[in-house]
Amino acid sequence: MLQLGLAMVTPILIYFWLNRLVFNNSVVLHSSIIYLIGFEALLAIIIFLVMGIVAQQLRNIKILFVSLAYASIGAMLLCHGFSPMLGTGDSAQHFIFAQLALLLSSFWLWLSSLSADHRLVRWLGKHRKALMPVWCVLLVLIGLLILLVADDSFKQFLYSRNGARLTTFFILLFNTWTVYRHLITYMASRFSIQLAIVYGTGWMNTAQVILFTLAPEALNWWMFHGLLFLAMLVMMIVLVLEYRHTESLTASVKRLYRADPDRWIQTYMTPSVSELVKQTETKDAYTAGHNYRVTVYALKLGEEMGLSSTQLKSIALGGLVHDVGKLYIPDYVLNKPDKLTQDERKLIERHPVDGYNLCKQVGFMVEELAIIRSHHEKWDGTGYPDRLEGEAIPLVARVTAVADVYDALTSSRSYRKAMTHEKAMSIIKEESGSHFDPRCVEAWVRIVEEEKEFFEQMLSSHKNMRSIIS
Numbered sequence: 001m002l003q004l005g006l007a008m009v010t011p012i013l014i015y016f017w018l019n020r021l022v023f024n025n026s027v028v029l030h031s032s033i034i035y036l037i038g039f040e041a042l043l044a045i046i047i048f049l050v051m052g053i054v055a056q057q058l059r060n061i062k063i064l065f066v067s068l069a070y071a072s073i074g075a076m077l078l079c080h081g082f083s084p085m086l087g088t089g090d091s092a093q094h095f096i097f098a099q100l101a102l103l104l105s106s107f108w109l110w111l112s113s114l115s116a117d118h119r120l121v122r123w124l125g126k127h128r129k130a131l132m133p134v135w136c137v138l139l140v141l142i143g144l145l146i147l148l149v150a151d152d153s154f155k156q157f158l159y160s161r162n163g164a165r166l167t168t169f170f171i172l173l174f175n176t177w178t179v180y181r182h183l184i185t186y187m188a189s190r191f192s193i194q195l196a197i198v199y200g201t202g203w204m205n206t207a208q209v210i211l212f213t214l215a216p217e218a219l220n221w222w223m224f225h226g227l228l229f230l231a232m233l234v235m236m237i238v239l240v241l242e243y244r245h246t247e248s249l250t251a252s253v254k255r256l257y258r259a260d261p262d263r264w265i266q267t268y269m270t271p272s273v274s275e276l277v278k279q280t281e282t283k284d285a286y287t288a289g290h291n292y293r294v295t296v297y298a299l300k301l302g303e304e305m306g307l308s309s310t311q312l313k314s315i316a317l318g319g320l321v322h323d324v325g326k327l328y329i330p331d332y333v334l335n336k337p338d339k340l341t342q343d344e345r346k347l348i349e350r351h352p353v354d355g356y357n358l359c360k361q362v363g364f365m366v367e368e369l370a371i372i373r374s375h376h377e378k379w380d381g382t383g384y385p386d387r388l389e390g391e392a393i394p395l396v397a398r399v400t401a402v403a404d405v406y407d408a409l410t411s412s413r414s415y416r417k418a419m420t421h422e423k424a425m426s427i428i429k430e431e432s433g434s435h436f437d438p439r440c441v442e443a444w445v446r447i448v449e450e451e452k453e454f455f456e457q458m459l460s461s462h463k464n465m466r467s468i469i470s
Helices: 002-019 026-058 061-082 091-112 119-126 128-149 152-159 161-189 192-213 221-246 249-257 261-267 271-283 285-304 309-321 324-328 342-349 351-362 366-374 395-409 421-430 438-450 452-460
Strands: none
Touching: 026 061, 026 128, 026 221, 061 091, 061 119, 061 128, 061 221, 091 119, 091 128, 091 152, 091 161, 091 192, 119 128, 152 161, 161 192, 161 309, 192 221, 261 285, 271 309, 271 324, 271 351, 285 309, 285 395, 285 438, 285 452, 309 366, 309 395, 324 351, 342 351, 351 366, 366 395, 395 421, 395 438, 421 438, 438 452
16 A cells, blocks of 8 residues: 555656756657657557457456546547647647546546446446447547537637546546555455556546646646556556466456455455354354355356455455354254254244344444345345345345355255256256346356366365365
């Protein structure tokens, strides 16, 4: 965190120091900075193409959002740099294109940090295939409008202090949120592309502060473009290094929204969760192994569906104790090998509420509590305890429900032997639209097909599942 803060603040301090010097050569500015702008635009376009191709291959809307952010930077910087060569450039126009490069990119990066269940993300996801070509066309039209058509009143508004204040507010707001969300994810994943986005977005914020305060003809344009170039360069270097490591850009970028589930669990393990897990392990060794596996499966599924870092954190915590309410169920009922009586069934069906009431007393957050209370709800409204239906069931609970049932089916119980992976998958597919959210099942099928080795390892480890509390 200290390194990140220094990386953001140091350029601003250098900028204000340079601004005090009497050194402002506009000839050097306009004859030389065009090369830097060209390199920035070239790097941005390369990153856009790489991320865009991978996004289409993986059908991942969030990676596509990152791609479109770099497309916006590349397009606006091309207009910004080459407008003087077309004889249309002036100070206001240069400022507007630089402003739009940051504003448009910050919007797409902000979208990449949102939950996949966000209404806007879901709507854009339905038009994923058309999004890239449509946005590229819009960027061309925006550039042409400003270069050739836009009247003076429009340009003067964007160039005015009030217009600059408004765009600065939104850029800093979008980018700060993006840095926060991606930093949380990086703390769990330690994935270099996440960190590149954090630093790059932070430098864009610093560049915006400089853009808002500089005089249009000042040599400090070099500082602004230097920061943007640095943001592009860091991302490009990280992509190259990741490719050299994995020999597959698709595999590398795919990890952008996927982390090691163990890192999530260990990073966000709190003393209260640790104590509750110890209690469940003491009562029933099966519950301990089951809770851990369900959490790992749910994190995998949540990442595949593009859940936000906050939601994944909720799964990491809530998943571990989703069955903690079974502490209140007598052992003879919990481990009964025969069919349960109606009264015994009622005791079993109370465990989500009992777990919810216990955990809300020890400081669990709303979405973590939603997993504990609602992981037995069904898509068609026939579940328990509240008979919630469809999207009224919290998304984190819908995700956990698939993981919970899969692990229950593939695990041995006191009253039956474990099912095969194929049989369990068949049941989950059949229950899509009745027990489970169809979107969750579709994503579950994808990760099962893509990560066969991981599931084989998880299934083979059932008998020797270790405690997660050392």
